[in-house]
Amino acid sequence: MAEVNYKKKKIIEITNVTKVFSDVTAVDDVSLAINRGEFVTLLGPSGCGKTTLLRMIAGFDTPTSGKILLEGVDVTDIPPNKRPINTVFQKYALFPHLSVFGNIAYGLKQLKIPSGEKQLRNGKTKQLFRKLTKAEIKVKVERALGVVGLAEYGHRNVTTLSGGQQQRVAIARAIVLEPKVLLLDEPLGALDLKMRKEMQLELKRMHNEFGITFIYVTHDQEEALTMSDTIVVMSDGAVQQVGTPKKIYDEPANAFVANFIGESNLLAGKMIADFKVSALGVILPCSDKGFAKNESVDIVIRPEDIELIGESDEKAQMTGEVISSIFKGTYYEMEVQTGGYEFTVQSTNGKAEGSKVGLYVSPDGIHIMKKMRSANEFIGEADGENLVWMCKGDFELDLPEGVEKGDKLKVIVPFDGVELTDDEEDGVIGGNVTQSIYKGSYYQVQVYTDTDEDFFVDTVDEWDINDRVGINLRRDKVKVEKIEEETEDE
Amino acid sequence: MSEPPLLAKKTKLRRALAFKRSYFCFPYAVLCVIFVVVPLCILLGFAFIGPDDTFSFDNFAYFFTHAENIKTMLFSMGVAALTTVICLVIAYPLAMCLANSKINKSALLVLMFVLPMWVNSLLRTYALQNLLIDLFGMQRGFVSALIGLVYDFFPFMLLPLYTTLANMDKSLIEASHDLGASRVSTFLKVTLPLSVPGIMSGILMVFMPTMSTFSVTEIMGGADTYMVGSMINELINGGDWGGSAAFSLILLVLVAGTMALSNLLSKGKSTDDALGGVL
Numbered sequence: 169m170a171e172v173n174y175k176k177k178k179i180i181e182i183t184n185v186t187k188v189f190s191d192v193t194a195v196d197d198v199s200l201a202i203n204r205g206e207f208v209t210l211l212g213p214s215g216c217g218k219t220t221l222l223r224m225i226a227g228f229d230t231p232t233s234g235k236i237l238l239e240g241v242d243v244t245d246i247p248p249n250k251r252p253i254n255t256v257f258q259k260y261a262l263f264p265h266l267s268v269f270g271n272i273a274y275g276l277k278q279l280k281i282p283s284g285e286k287q288l289r290n291g292k293t294k295q296l297f298r299k300l301t302k303a304e305i306k307v308k309v310e311r312a313l314g315v316v317g318l319a320e321y322g323h324r325n326v327t328t329l330s331g332g333q334q335q336r337v338a339i340a341r342a343i344v345l346e347p348k349v350l351l352l353d354e355p356l357g358a359l360d361l362k363m364r365k366e367m368q369l370e371l372k373r374m375h376n377e378f379g380i381t382f383i384y385v386t387h388d389q390e391e392a393l394t395m396s397d398t399i400v401v402m403s404d405g406a407v408q409q410v411g412t413p414k415k416i417y418d419e420p421a422n423a424f425v426a427n428f429i430g431e432s433n434l435l436a437g438k439m440i441a442d443f444k445v446s447a448l449g450v451i452l453p454c455s456d457k458g459f460a461k462n463e464s465v466d467i468v469i470r471p472e473d474i475e476l477i478g479e480s481d482e483k484a485q486m487t488g489e490v491i492s493s494i495f496k497g498t499y500y501e502m503e504v505q506t507g508g509y510e511f512t513v514q515s516t517n518g519k520a521e522g523s524k525v526g527l528y529v530s531p532d533g534i535h536i537m538k539k540m541r542s543a544n545e546f547i548g549e550a551d552g553e554n555l556v557w558m559c560k561g562d563f564e565l566d567l568p569e570g571v572e573k574g575d576k577l578k579v580i581v582p583f584d585g586v587e588l589t590d591d592e593e594d595g596v597i598g599g600n601v602t603q604s605i606y607k608g609s610y611y612q613v614q615v616y617t618d619t620d621e622d623f624f625v626d627t628v629d630e631w632d633i634n635d636r637v638g639i640n641l642r643r644d645k646v647k648v649e650k651i652e653e654e655t656e657d658e
Numbered sequence: 659m660s661e662p663p664l665l666a667k668k669t670k671l672r673r674a675l676a677f678k679r680s681y682f683c684f685p686y687a688v689l690c691v692i693f694v695v696v697p698l699c700i701l702l703g704f705a706f707i708g709p710d711d712t713f714s715f716d717n718f719a720y721f722f723t724h725a726e727n728i729k730t731m732l733f734s735m736g737v738a739a740l741t742t743v744i745c746l747v748i749a750y751p752l753a754m755c756l757a758n759s760k761i762n763k764s765a766l767l768v769l770m771f772v773l774p775m776w777v778n779s780l781l782r783t784y785a786l787q788n789l790l791i792d793l794f795g796m797q798r799g800f801v802s803a804l805i806g807l808v809y810d811f812f813p814f815m816l817l818p819l820y821t822t823l824a825n826m827d828k829s830l831i832e833a834s835h836d837l838g839a840s841r842v843s844t845f846l847k848v849t850l851p852l853s854v855p856g857i858m859s860g861i862l863m864v865f866m867p868t869m870s871t872f873s874v875t876e877i878m879g880g881a882d883t884y885m886v887g888s889m890i891n892e893l894i895n896g897g898d899w900g901g902s903a904a905f906s907l908i909l910l911v912l913v914a915g916t917m918a919l920s921n922l923l924s925k926g927k928s929t930d931d932a933l934g935g936v937l
Contacts (some may be wrong), residue, residue, distance in 0.1 A: 228832050248835040255836045261829035265851045274847070275837030343838065 175542045178240075179204040179349060180225065185234030187220050191620070194220040196405035199233070202349075202398075207375050207382045209392040213404035219258075219353055221402070225383065226255050226351050238348070238484045249278075254342035255351040259358065260334045262326040266503050268337050269322035275345045276300055290368045312344040315374065319416045330364045338478075339371075343378060356391065370393050393417065394440070401425050417470075422537050423612070426468040427605050433511050435467040436607040437536075445536060448508045448609070450485055452529065456536035466537045466607070471514040473533030476504070476525045484526025490519045508609045544581040544623055547651070550574060556648060558633065559619045563596035563641050565648050576651040583626035585645030588637045595638020599623065601631045615639060674881040704903035717904030727889070731908070737875075738868040741807040745815035745864050746857065748808070753816055753856075754849075757823035768820055775813045783810060783877045790878075803879030810874055814863035823849070824854025858920055866913050 180202040187195040189570060195217040202208050202225040210218040223229040225236060227248030236244045243251055256273070257579065280297040288294050300308075313319050316336035321329070326337060335355060342350055352371075356364045372395050375382050386392055392399050393625050399410045401416060401424075409421040420426035423434055437447035442457035447467055479487050480598060488506035500518035504511045504525060519525055548558030550571045556563045558579060571577065592598040602622075603614035613631050615623040631637065708714030721727045752771070756762045774782060786806055790796045830852070832846040872887025886909055893902035 226836060249838045249840055257829050257833060259829065261827065261833040263830060263848060278838035278843065
């Protein structure tokens, strides 16, 4: 039964795959199933683990733990040359010492095809294999060249080709082997914009034509939305959301996805009741339910879902002033300043700069997401009176009674319990700003410390990504708990 | 009214005196003239001066009419070729290991192999002599001379090979595996062809100096390792400037010929590539 199932649908199954490079976790417990014939895109910012995941599917890297199944067969430890999977490399990796023809024929020359059976003396039959003949190779290479539109280029030296042509050769070299899965690692990254758009359509066409499963890696959300059947959004080595482009755009699973895909207005809010959310001091009807009462949530409103109406219109949920209005060809992009937030609005109905408007968002346009985390939690150690040693820094915090030096502590730091300083020296420890998302009245900033920990910080100041900052904790906001160890009982 | 022409004159002068970047090569040009061009002219002169101080081909005639001279020259080429092959066979696998960042995490390991290059070759050779012949009681002869030559010129083979292999795009190897090639076949079809420039320069760097060496063979070898370098040395010591100059010139032509040939070979290969070379 199971096998029939595999043949029908899932071609690749990734189960609990983790990859650790010396001390960095590149891919963190990822599970994913990919259906046959699909165009799947692994999307995420650089360093999110998407390329590592692809390399593990190709066989260049072996997972630290977890399994990769291809058509139900475990291929985790099978070397790349034994997998029916081919790759189009980021910088093409064409062989410079071979012609276009030679590059495409390279894989075919390695190929061994069944050529009948031989009766062995002990009664068993032995499968015989042979290499492809020159004529067979020629036919296949020429067909592949035709498919990528380079029919007359077989004799050319690959180093004399343009980027787009090299790209086509790389694709031809991979598809000529008729792989079950084609992996593409940011293949359009080195092309200029116009060429990229052309190749996007071309790749989509090829995908439809061959019926091969494509797994495509990119950091370009537009590319992902244009081409994919399914998008896998990744961040920090973990899958954030899997879904169709439309679903991911319309119903992002969390603030990261919402912020990464498309433009969005992100607000912090509270669920008052089912179908009712409070944000920026008003209560907005929405179409989501199932949250705890007064649960803190993130709200995403896409720029095109905001309707600009008259200031005194009864429908208006908020009022504001248009502070900029730019015509973008088919629509206007406007910044509307309301009491507590600057909304980005896209509309065909342009309003002049300085005009007062009312804003209305229909319940369908408001999407509620669970907050990713509600407090930072760290493990530290008591390091003297009112001192906690954690993340390689001594923080001055109030300790609960009965804590002695060396005791293990749990430190709970709410998002507003962290203070960032411009000068790293002014903080107890330092870190890099890795993310900054505007949430309406404040920014949610993520700071990555040298000890491989993340601090989430709510702050009214804007911090630039990649800035070095110092981290201080507010003594009045932080809660410290003693971790009871078993040895204590003795 | 008279000012403009004066100004023009000034700028002209200034321009003429202005420092140009090409002036930086003057010191080297001077050195080159003194230590390369002039000696070569002298060499040419001596080579074509006969015993009676007139222009003649006597020195060359002497070389080509005496079989032992040609034999020594051929023997030198043979020794140089053997040294080169041994160096290549030892250095290539080592260079592959060193170029693999998994094995050689820092470039420090390479330094260890190149370090002997920083010590004077004569010193090193004497040290080796002490070790092999005096300490281990090895017989002075062809084998000990060969060991000395390989030891002396090994870094010159290793370094170009290492550089070529380390700079090779690793994704090409991955692409080859990806397209179904085994490790052996990837080595033969990708790594080896792409490292040809490194192999070529390694061969040149070892073959040419080995051919004319005399110190190593003198110190490490015996009567059966009489090379062209020793021959020229003996001629000079015997006061036969004409003969030594002629021999040196022949050696020079041979070495230059080897270089030209190898250049031609590698160039021929690249034009082949440009034309496509359909399989």
